Amino acid sequence: MLKAIIIDDEQHCIDRIKKLLGPYTDALDLKASCSTNAEALQKIAQIDPDVVFLDVHLQNGTGFDLLAQIKPIEFEIVFTTAHDNYAVEAFRFSALDYLLKPIDKEAFDIAVQKIIRREGMKSASKRLEVLFQNLENKLAGSRKVAITTLEGLTFVKVDDIIRCQSDGNYTQLFLIGNKKLIATKTLKHFEEVLENHQFFRVHKSHYINILYIDKYLKGKGGYVQMSDGTHIEVAVRRKEEFLRKITK
């Protein structure tokens, strides 16, 4: 039986999670629901939960502030937020689970089932660590992004990625220093995660870091020569937008 705590400053949100937890009473035991930071700190220390549903926006600060005061964090966290692109991006970067409010049942079920299977436990602390690093780091390029590989989770600095190449349902990542990773996510996933960074989808199979373009070779669509010496085709339909992007 896993011990759970809900932290949210709005009662109706707590009620909703409670309601959604209804089918999981066999696996999850809701020990407490708190609406303030102080209360939450106290309850966490007292209960030592296995899972915490944590709202990003609390009355006196954020959920991140709260987490910062707890060391070590030995529980899994499911973040909840209404609409916060910044936080959502941070979660995606760190491969942390999050639920958007109003919480959809389907999404909630998936998240809870994952917790019950204890899938994320292994890398939980690492992911949180990276989350904090990323939140503190104002330089987008030096943020770390979680890469799911067959061996597990790896974190890679955004600026270390030269390019991503689609390989069926996998994606090959070419990093600086001739390193290579095979991620178990599609290229589309990386396009979504990195969309606010200096990356561009030049081709159906290629998503490149604009910072590592050495030169552009004219042609129908043309080619880009990357700093690792590879030549990447630019799709004809992407040429115009690509040129607009790199000349900006």
Place this chain on the structure above:
Amino acid sequence: MMQIPMRRFLPSAFFFLLSFFIGAQEQDSSILIDELNAYKKKDSVRVNLLVGTAESLNYSDPDEALRFVDEALTISSQIGWEKGKALALRQKGNLHYVMGVNLRALDAYQQALIISKTINDRNLESGLLGNLGNIHADMKEYDEALEKYRTYLEASKELGRRSDQIKALTNIGIIYTDMDKHDKGIAYLEKALSLSKEEENDLFIAAITNNLGLAYKGLKAYSESLDYYEDAARMAKKIDNKYIEASALNSVGKINILLGNFELAKSAGLNALEISVEIDAIEWQADSWQVLSDVYENEGKSADALMAYKRYINLRDSVLGEEKKSEITKKEMQFELERQEAEANATIQRQTLIKNMYLLAGILVAVASLIGYLLYKRKRDALAEKNIAEFNTKVAETELKALRSQMNPHFIFNSLNSISDYMSKNDVDTADEYLMKFAKLTRAILEGSEKKWITLEEDLELIKLYLEIEALRFKNKLDHSIKVDSEIDVENTLVPPLLLQPFIENSIWHGIAKKETKGNIDIEIKLEDKMLVCRVDDDGVGRKKVVGHHLEKESMGIKITKNRLDVISQLNKMKGSIDIFDKKQGLRVELKLPLKLNF
């Protein structure tokens, strides 16, 4: 006044071309120079003086003479006196001839000839022809020489100038003799001789007779030859011309040796030697010693013979040396002349080349600037066009964004109405489920409204969500299906977000909602001729029943969509369309838009 050819370098063959350097005698030169110094005015008088002075210096100082000639030329040119120019040029030719520079002489004579023709001075012209003939003869260019002499002959006949006629005839005869055409040579010479006799010109008679001797000698008619030579010697003695006399006597000696008359040969040889020593003519002396050497040998005086022979060789060598030297000088000068000519030609060629290059460079620059301008213009035009296009695009995009933002509240309020409807019916769970889906859709739409294009896959996901929301509202009264042609790559096909939504909404609200029984919405996406065809079919009540009721509200979403489609068509330069068909049961909306692929 005429002169026997006084060539500085004597030809080895002993005949005399009748040349003529008209003018004052050498001794007059100092007087002339004084006169010249006194007369400073630059007019024809000074020109005549200059030419005359130059003539007087023919042999003594040809270099100085050339300076006078050049001054004469300059003055003539300045005062525009053509004849003066011609006279000066002729004198210049004479000087060069004397100096042995045949080519320069030729050049000067030719120039003079041209002028004399233009000013129609026949006398001058005929004289120049003679001079030109002499030079060609000298250069052993016999054909040219003959041609010049013949013209000279014609001219002098025409002008009635006997002496010129005689000179022409004589010279032609000499040329033929030199060409070993002795018969012809003799014929001309005899004609010249008879004319000279008519004229009683003893100098001519002596010279021509001497030449006849040479001609007959060439024919090996020695006795005739001897007669002519003896005649020539006699005549020369009579007029006291020692050159001809010495030459003729030497020839008499040589012929007598050939005839075996050694005594006669000896007296002729000794006589010739005496005269040639007197006039200091080395070549003649050499000839005399040759004759004497033969004579002494015949007499058995081998020591004398040897002595004579040595003298002959020495003198001959000195003559030859001088000749050689002059030959070399001549060759050098000729070479120099040719070099200068070649240089001049090269300069002309170079200048032509430079001129051509400048021209070419000019043309190239012009062409390049033209091309440059055209390219610039093209680029500028293209840029202007691009700017206009970009501006239009920006306007259109702004418009699109405005339309999309118009889209959202429209949809939001319709959905809120539905939720409100549920709540009023007290179905809280359904209202909640509805709300969840609505939130999800709203989130997606908000995100989508940032984008101009989303993939068909994403859009269909939204449509599906929307249809699910609507289906919930109608509680199993609404069924739907979405069919996508297999040749369409939904992940790679781009569409403007939620373009179909207003039509689906229309079908539901005004087609299915008003229907008593269960309704169907069938969505089909096909590819037709590079156009994406999206079809929304409903089996609702159709438009007829709706007319007059919600027409205005109904048209709002469609109006927005039409506007969006117009802008998209404009941006893609491909016309999209919306067609609405009334079916027997329900309505069909067909939306065609240009196929846009992501990659």
